[in-house]
Amino acid sequence: MRFPVGIMADSLRLPLYASLMKAHELGAETVQLTAVSGEFTYENYASTDVGRMELRGLLSRLGLRISAVCGDFGGKGFMIPEDNPARIEASRKVMELAGTFDCPVVTTHVGAIPRDPSSTRYRVLLDAAKRLGEIAERYGGAFAIETGPEEPERLKAFLDEVGSPGVKVNYDPANLVMVTHSDPVKGVYTLRDHIVHVHAKDGVNLLPCDPELIYGPDAPEITGLLDKTPYFRETPLGEGEVDFPRWIAALEEIGYQNALTIEREVGPDPAGDIAKAIGYLRSL
Numbered sequence: 001m002r003f004p005v006g007i008m009a010d011s012l013r014l015p016l017y018a019s020l021m022k023a024h025e026l027g028a029e030t031v032q033l034t035a036v037s038g039e040f041t042y043e044n045y046a047s048t049d050v051g052r053m054e055l056r057g058l059l060s061r062l063g064l065r066i067s068a069v070c071g072d073f074g075g076k077g078f079m080i081p082e083d084n085p086a087r088i089e090a091s092r093k094v095m096e097l098a099g100t101f102d103c104p105v106v107t108t109h110v111g112a113i114p115r116d117p118s119s120t121r122y123r124v125l126l127d128a129a130k131r132l133g134e135i136a137e138r139y140g141g142a143f144a145i146e147t148g149p150e151e152p153e154r155l156k157a158f159l160d161e162v163g164s165p166g167v168k169v170n171y172d173p174a175n176l177v178m179v180t181h182s183d184p185v186k187g188v189y190t191l192r193d194h195i196v197h198v199h200a201k202d203g204v205n206l207l208p209c210d211p212e213l214i215y216g217p218d219a220p221e222i223t224g225l226l227d228k229t230p231y232f233r234e235t236p237l238g239e240g241e242v243d244f245p246r247w248i249a250a251l252e253e254i255g256y257q258n259a260l261t262i263e264r265e266v267g268p269d270p271a272g273d274i275a276k277a278i279g280y281l282r283s284l
Contacts, residue, residue: 003251006030006067006259007279008199011097011270015041027274030067030259031059032107032197035094036074042093045100046077052100060102067172067259068105068144068197069098077111078128078218080123088128091143092135104141105197105258107170108132112149112215113158121217124127126161133164142168144197148175149215152187161196169194172263174201177241178232179214181205184242186251198251200260200281202240234266237277245284 009019016039023031033040045051059066071094078084095106111131114122132143143166147155159167169191173184185200188195209231213219226232238244248260262277264270 003248003256004029004065004067004259005200005278006032006261007274007278008022008032008034008070008261008263010034010038010070011264011274012260013270017058017265020058020064022271024062024064025163026271027278028064028262029067029112030261031071032068032261032263033066034070034072035097036071036090041068042090042097045097046093056101065259066098066103067184068107068260069094069101069103070108071095071098071106071143071198072108074109076217077109078125078217081124084128084131088131088135089131095135095139095143096140099139099141104139104143105144105168105170105188106136107144107146107197109146109149109215111217112211113154113274115154117157117161126158129162129167130164133162133166136166137164142166142196144170145167146170146175146199147172147187147191148179149211150175151180151182152190156190156194159191168196170197170199171195172199172201173242174199174203174234174240175249178203178205178234179209179211180188184248188247188254192254195251195254195256197258198256198260199263200237200244200277201234201265202237202242202264203232203234204235204240205232234263234264236267236273236279238261248281248284 007023012019176182
C-alpha cells in the first residue's frame with residue numbers, strides 16, 4: 001500500500017495560503033491544519049461561507065486534501081476540571097469546522113493520563129474524553145488523542161474505558177521515543193484499533209524522562225525545560241530512533257488508511273527538512 005504523504009501546515013511557518021501553496025510545491029498530497037490559532041480558526045470561519053468556499057477552492061486547485069484538523073488547545077489539556085466546559089465547547093466548534101471541509105479527524109492532547117485509574121486526574125480526563133466522544137459521534141468524526149504522555153499500553157487501557165468510537169489516536173512515533181522511550185513499532189500493534197491519523201516525526205531520547213515533566217499539570221514551558229536539561233531532541237526524518245521502514249510496514253499491516261503527515265517543530269529550515277522528509281518517505 002502507498003500512503004499519501006502530507007504536511008502539518010504550521011510546520012512551514014508561513015501564512016495559511018502561502019503554506020498550502022508551498023505544500024503543493026513540495027509535492028504533498030494532504031495537509032493538517034490548525035484550528036486553534038493562526039488564520040484557520042473556528043472563530044475566523046464560523047460565520048463566513050465565503051471564506052470556506054475560497055479555501056475549499058484553493059485546496060481543490062492545488063490537489064490537496066485535509067487529513068486532520070489540529071484542535072489542541074495546549075496548556076494543561078483537559079486536566080483542569082474548571083477549564084473543561086469551555087474547552088469541550090471550543091472542541092465541538094473545531095469538530096464542526098473540520099466537518100465543513102469533509103475532514104472527520106480532529107487531533108488533540110488531553111493531558112498526561114495517570115497510572116492510577118482511581119486518581120482524581122484520571123477521572124477528570126475520563127469524563128472529558130467521554131464528552132468529546134459524544135460530540136464526535138454526533139458529528140460522525142473522531143477526536144484523536146496524540147501519543148506521547150504515556151506508553152501505548154496505558155493509552156489503550158484508557159481508550160477501552162472511554163469506550164467511544166469518537167475517541168481515537170493520532171500516532172506520533174517521535175513523541176513515544178523521546179518521552180516514554182516506548183517502541184513505536186510495537187505501539188502500532190497495541191493501538192491498532194484506534195489509530196486514525198499519524199505524524200511522521202523523528203527524534204532521540206537523551207536522558208531518562210518522566211512524562212509528567214513534559215505533559216503533567218505542573219509542567220513548565222517546554223523550551224525553557226529543555227534548555228536546562230536536554231531530555232530529548234527532535235531530528236529530521238531518518239536521523240532519530242524511529243525505525244520508519246518497520247513503522248510503515250506495521251501501519252500497512254493493521255490497515256491504516258490515512259496520510260503520513262510530516263511534522264517538523266524545530267530547525268532553521270523547515271521547508272528544506274520537510275522536502276527531504278517527503279523524499280525519504282517516498283523512498284520507502
